[in-house]
Amino acid sequence: GQQLNQSPQSMFIQEGEDVSMNCTSSSIFNTWLWYKQDPGEGPVLLIALYKAGELTSNGRLTAQFGITRKDSFLNISASIPSDVGIYFCAGRSQGAQKLVFGQGTRLTINP
């Protein structure tokens, strides 16, 4: 099935640093979702985006729906140890019921 290109695949940062990751698609999407998954747990929805250019925040997390509608970005400011985990993007093209998922970005934080 179709996959999104999510990058980077992994990140190793110091506590307090800002984090940026992105997802790109070859087709236009109408919906972008960002999830976080802790080890052995299910993905938890962080942010949902529905309009090109939309910028939405959830605490220290900010996500943007790219103006081309083929990409989305997630930023985490002032990272803390509990931000460790795998972040997934998911998208939906117009008329589709199915969500397409990125491969995930594994975030590791050195205290």
Added chain:
Amino acid sequence: EAQVTQNPRYLITVTGKKLTVTCSQNMNHEYMSWYRQDPGLGLRQIYYSMNVEVTDKGDVPEGYKVSRKEKRNFPLILESPSPNQTSLYFCASRLAGGSYEQYFGPGTRLTVT
């Protein structure tokens, strides 16, 4: 509390022994689906259901069955499990239209020996 629940959370079984993983949601969602997650392969959809008695294959349906007799429940059935079905399984649900915000269960880690 709005949630998706799965049982069991962990299961070790032997090849060929039929098993069922249950999934239930209390959000009155029409759409439910099953995924498997394997290292390096991401989340792959197994089956999905748009509503009661409406199910369809996802990307990797071979070796699995599902049923949707009630809106809240969507069990995953492995009639004859094989070692290549060892994986982490997630059930998910959402409304059929509107927001498309999909919510996942806590996962079932299955090992087939």
